[in-house]
Amino acid sequence: MNNITSNSILVVDDVPINIKILLEILTQAGYRVSVAKNGKSALEKAEEAIPNLILLDVMMPGMDGFETCRCLKANPNTKDIPIIFMTALSEPVNKVKGLQLGAVDYITKPIEHQEVLARINVHLELRRTQLKLAQEEKMSSLGQLVAGIAHEINNPVNFISGNLIHAEKYIEDLLQLLQLYETHTKVTIPEIKIFSTKIEVDFLKQDLPQLLSSMRKGSERIEQIVRSLRLFSRLDDIxxxxxxxxxxxxxxxxxxxxxxxxxxxxxxxxxxxxxxxxxxxxxxxxxxxxxxxxxxxxxxxxxxxxxxxxxxxxxxxxxxxxxxxxxxxxxxxxxxxxxxxxxxxxxxxxxxxxxxxxxxxxxxxxxxxxxxxxxxxxxxxxxxxxxxxxxxxxxxxxxxxxxxxxxxx
Missing domain, CATH: 3.30.565.10 (Histidine kinase-like ATPase, C-terminal domain)
Structure with a gap:
């Protein structure tokens, strides 16, 4: 199962003493720590249980840290994980290369306890803020979209609803008029009788009011949805x-x-x-x-x-x-x-x-x-x-x- 595990850090290093030191520092600080001893294992573990941050050693046999970082950033499932490189390489060219590949920071070996925690905390908090802002922006955009749609729907619905009132009255009057003709006209005109049979006038008299009632209920349902959308998308939260x-x-x-x-x-x-x-x-x-x-x-x-x-x-x-x-x-x-x-x-x-x-x-x-x-x-x-x-x-x-x-x- 691909789960985002809260406060989790993946440590990628091939040197046992480095792993031991980092495990001690991070677990004491309350982080959940998983370990990979090479680049291939790091890719598998990051895919299996997505960590909040990766501490990645640069100098490893086989797939080095730079190549591991490139693969992580190429994978849609892992590309947004913050990566901090750990290296004894202090040349600016190496740091630039790592940052160009998508790393967010560097920690220089030998590892210093307080520096590791400070850098991790900064980047985790930055990531949390980015995600929260993205979520709030999405909700705000959704609210504006919904409010706009509700407004666009509301105008024609009001038009339909208003005209239905008149349509119901007109049809009621016409049906009463038809009833009066049938009651008071003694002469049967063949053409009228044939056409009445053709259009099933008795069924029509029964069905028209039901048809209008269904249209009324449909219009009221749309109005209810529009009201709900407008209520839900309130933008006046200041x-x-x-x-x-x-x-x-x-x-x-x-x-x-x-x-x-x-x-x-x-x-x-x-x-x-x-x-x-x-x-x-x-x-x-x-x-x-x-x-x-x-x-x-x-x-x-x-x-x-x-x-x-x-x-x-x-x-x-x-x-x-x-x-x-x-x-x-x-x-x-x-x-x-x-x-x-x-x-x-x-x-x-x-x-x-x-x-x-x-x-x-x-x-x-x-x-x-x-x-x-x-x-x-x-x-x-x-x-x-x-x-x-x-x-x-x-x-x-x-x-x-x-x-x-x-x-x-």
Missing amino acids: ECQLIDLHESIDSTLVILSSRIKATSTRPTINIIKKYGDLPLIECYAGKINQVLMNLLANAIDAIDEAIEKLESITSEQLPIIWISTTVTSDEKSVLIEIADNGIGISQDVQQRIFEKFFTTKPLGKGTGLGLAITREIIVEKHGGTLDVNASPGQGAKFAIAIPIRQGIY
């Missing part, structure tokens, strides 16, 4: 604002409706809502919508993963997501609980689930940032709490507490 939390949850569910519907492998996910009587809460609306999207999308992923492991689905295994809201006993916060009957989460994973870049999903399916950003939004930006309670095979429940008032004005 200041806190008062929001209806239930409206935000419902909007997120509308956006996720295509994922909630039945697929070829499972029935429609049953959404069970138990909403309490909540006040408007003061928050960064767009950020809270992002939290709801992350948690609900994860619940759907967990359900899909659980069902993939089943040969058949019994009535007890039908997919369900429970959403409940209430005011906490001290009346200072609102509590949102989102639970599923998906694959569940092991205790080991629960301990690391909110770490940046930690993910159990295959490469390309997850960045390891979703729950980390969720926790940051709830805990750091809103002063709330985020807890998880789960067991393997027993589903998971996430509990969010958000202060009703932020107290920043």
Whole structure:
């Protein structure tokens, strides 16, 4: 499995004493360390379990550090891993060569304890910041795109919806007029009778109102989706604002409706809502919508993963997501609980689930940032709490507490 392992470093060196020193320094600093003793092994290990950073020796037999770096940077799966060269070569030409190949830094041997940790910390933090900015830029761009699409859809939908009101009234009048002709006209005109039979006028009188009703429901559904898109893509996150939390949850569910519907492998996910009587809460609306999207999308992923492991689905295994809201006993916060009957989460994973870049999903399916950003939004930006309670095979429940008032004005 290709997993991004949080706080992991791959050490590539063929000298045992160097490996021993680095293992001691890095493990004491809290890093998870893997070791490769040559370039080929480094390529395999980096592909198998993507580290956050690679310490790469330059002078190695066979494939040297420069060639190893070139191969790592040529691989789409490993090209973004920061690489720090370790070398006794102090000539500028060697450093330039390494940097041109894509390395981010150099450590000169013999290795100095504090320098190694300082350089690693700098580049890991830089990488975290780059990824976070990229994620925020993506969300911002997505928000602007969605808001634009919602606006473009809204205009013609309003036109259709407004005209449907008149169309329904016109057709109702015409059907009443037709009924009056049929009631008061005693003479049967053959041409009219033939044409009435041809167009099935009795069926038409019954079906037209139903047809208009279906169009009305379709138009209302589009309006609901547009409202949800506009709510979800709020771009006014500079200041806190008062929001209806239930409206935000419902909007997120509308956006996720295509994922909630039945697929070829499972029935429609049953959404069970138990909403309490909540006040408007003061928050960064767009950020809270992002939290709801992350948690609900994860619940759907967990359900899909659980069902993939089943040969058949019994009535007890039908997919369900429970959403409940209430005011906490001290009346200072609102509590949102989102639970599923998906694959569940092991205790080991629960301990690391909110770490940046930690993910159990295959490469390309997850960045390891979703729950980390969720926790940051709830805990750091809103002063709330985020807890998880789960067991393997027993589903998971996430509990969010958000202060009703932020107290920043």
